[in-house]
Amino acid sequence: MSKVHLAKGMRDLLPHQMIHRQRVISTIQEVFTRYGFEPMETPAMERIETLTGKYGDEGDKLIFKVLKRGAGEARGECDQALRYDLTVPLARVVAMNPGLPMPFKRSQIQPVWRADRPQRGRFREFYQCDVDTVGAPCGLADAECLAVFHDCMVALGFDRFVIRVNDRRLLAALAAAIGAADRELAMITAIDKLDKIGREGVNGELRKRDFSEAQIAALWGYLDGDPVPGAEEAEETLDEVIGLAHALGVSPERIRRDRTLARGLDYYTGPVFETELIGAGMGSVGGGGRYDGLIGMFSGRQIPAVGISLGLERLFVIMEERGMVPPSTTTTRVWVTVFSDETRDASLAAVTALRAAGIPAQISLTAGKLGKQIKAAHKRGVRFVVVIGPDERAADRLLLKDMHSGDQALLSLDEVIARTASDG
RNA sequence: GUGGGUGUAGCUCAGUUGGUUAGAGCGCCAGGUUGUGGCCCUGGAGGUCAUGGGUUCAAUUCCCAUCACUCACCCCA
Known part of the structure; x- marks a missing residue:
């Protein structure tokens, strides 16, 4: 108390x-x-x-x-x-x-x-x-x-x-x-x-x-x-x-x-x-x-x-x-995870590009397992999660996960920006 | 300003006809699963039972006061 x-x-x-x-x-x-x-x-x-x-x-x-x-x-x-x-x-x-x-x-x-x-x-x-x-x-x-x-x-x-x-x-x-x-x-x-x-x-x-x-x-x-x-x-x-x-x-x-x-x-x-x-x-x-x-x-x-x-x-x-309150609990659109020290720069580049495109994005500030980071985004109600591990970095791609549908896809940075910029 | 109601875990609430270590659900943290949230399982943290006083061998429980919150009146958005 x-x-x-x-x-x-x-x-x-x-x-x-x-x-x-x-x-x-x-x-x-x-x-x-x-x-x-x-x-x-x-x-x-x-x-x-x-x-x-x-x-x-x-x-x-x-x-x-x-x-x-x-x-x-x-x-x-x-x-x-x-x-x-x-x-x-x-x-x-x-x-x-x-x-x-x-x-x-x-x-x-x-x-x-x-x-x-x-x-x-x-x-x-x-x-x-x-x-x-x-x-x-x-x-x-x-x-x-x-x-x-x-x-x-x-x-x-x-x-x-x-x-x-x-x-x-x-x-x-x-x-x-x-x-x-x-x-x-x-x-x-x-x-x-x-x-x-x-x-x-x-x-x-x-x-x-x-x-x-x-x-x-x-x-x-x-x-x-x-x-x-x-x-x-x-x-x-x-x-x-x-x-x-x-x-x-x-x-x-x-x-x-x-x-x-x-x-x-x-x-x-x-x-x-x-x-x-x-x-x-x-x-x-x-x-x-x-x-x-x-x-x-x-x-x-x-x-x-x-x-x-x-x-x-x-x-x-x-x-x-009367339940007229929209369910949205966050203003963040995209949560960018940090896979490891080696891939952190790629995550920083991604979150910076998203922000420059006007998309509200935040990056994991505390290190932790990928599952924890995704959970952090989920708890806040963030719609999209970006994962950049060694595989993605090697392919110069980002993994974009839609937390609503559970779907995920390997995309270029521009595609991620286009996909997360608008609703739907 | 007036009159009611309620105070037990972060939240919603059990409970104790006064008796040893105060419970549940949800939430939180950790693990099961060191590249994936939701479902499931396991474990954990968290309470001076609002505060102060009184009665009693013994009070979270009964009594009083205080404080907080809440509802209504007055009035107002």
């Missing part, structure tokens, strides 16, 4: 996991690039005042703070913190770089940190994959976000998912319509639980929050589809965004308008989105929305923005549970 432990909620990513991760990340990045989002990164730490006051009370509590050095450390003072998401750092970047060409479209795939209690699909360090469009009004930019969501899920091999959409302004109008404009948040947190606790559960939550029976009855009328007074603009916006998303190739059945969708973060001002895998038994795997006020908090210039975030870790949990 090892005496060392990981920090709570943190994980190591071993090679067999990284191979899958990198594949997933490049798939997502490829979709982002296809839509014209340019890559960007920001530091792990921000000044604490950049982060606080943007996410709501719950969010602020979960920010990982970093102690000051020196005397401030003893006093528990803190002036920096690990980033909580990728959206607020983006807003800071936009505020600090007024010369950016607008609209500014950027993608960002980096870890974020939250001081949450870990559970299934929730970690304290996790990767988010974000795209955001800054400086474009509501409409096509929002629709592109939905399309990116959609294309990413499809590219990753998910087919049963739904993107729920709503609008913060509609929720505000809803609260006003039932005479609870000052209690919008209490109403939202209650109805947001509909999926989990059902109608009666929501009613209980509302009563607990001092909503009257009349208000509750009126609320259900609106949630069931009655037009909400004062929400006309929000409804028109959603109509437009969803229509544009359809035109961008998102299947209609994968978008669902849902007046109970709230989203936790404070900074959203307009449409909000959330992607959910059907039958996964997990919260959302991605979310986003429009935040037209956030950048103004840093720069004084009001700049509209919209974006989405995909949570890698949750996708991985589901992919592992």
Whole structure:
């Protein structure tokens, strides 16, 4: 039993996991690039005042703070913190770089940190994959976000998912319509639980929050589809965004308008989105929305923005549970054995030629019986093994063994390169 | 922040109604086969039974605390 432990909620990513991760990340990045989002990164730490006051009370509590050095450390003072998401750092970047060409479209795939209690699909360090469009009004930019969501899920091999959409302004109008404009948040947190606790559960939550029976009855009328007074603009916006998303190739059945969708973060001002895998038994795997006020908090210039975030870790949990993880456990294509001291130079020449040809190859670093060396390749899942013994060297040939089929053949170096360069 | 569950070999888990040297499968290492992986056979390494305390003639087993992990709630990706 090892005496060392990981920090709570943190994980190591071993090679067999990284191979899958990198594949997933490049798939997502490829979709982002296809839509014209340019890559960007920001530091792990921000000044604490950049982060606080943007996410709501719950969010602020979960920010990982970093102690000051020196005397401030003893006093528990803190002036920096690990980033909580990728959206607020983006807003800071936009505020600090007024010369950016607008609209500014950027993608960002980096870890974020939250001081949450870990559970299934929730970690304290996790990767988010974000795209955001800054400086474009509501409409096509929002629709592109939905399309990116959609294309990413499809590219990753998910087919049963739904993107729920709503609008913060509609929720505000809803609260006003039932005479609870000052209690919008209490109403939202209650109805947001509909999926989990059902109608009666929501009613209980509302009563607990001092909503009257009349208000509750009126609320259900609106949630069931009655037009909400004062929400006309929000409804028109959603109509437009969803229509544009359809035109961008998102299947209609994968978008669902849902007046109970709230989203936790404070900074959203307009449409909000959330992607959910059907039958996964997990919260959302991605979310986003429009935040037209956030950048103004840093720069004084009001700049509209919209974006989405995909949570890698949750996708991985589901992919592992569903066996969607490709079996590959190595990035090495060819394992070159060393038969003896006399033939070592030939093996070195072979591995060097393979590498020069762009084929990932490694050579046995520890001496040992040929069987051990082949076993080493097998254990790692390497597909091809090259053997160069005295016979091969005399014939100026290499023995290439395909570990999948067990077939082996005497080939020239060029033939080995050709044979191992591609799959099949 | 709140409430459950679980800690025995690298992994998955047995086991002990409290009693001498704590087991299995898989994995790992070596050999059978000094030019060949997977299958088979043989052998080997690896455990302060999470940690600390208590009860007892005796604790891995019972009790308490701590720590770790895990699940759920809150909230969230």
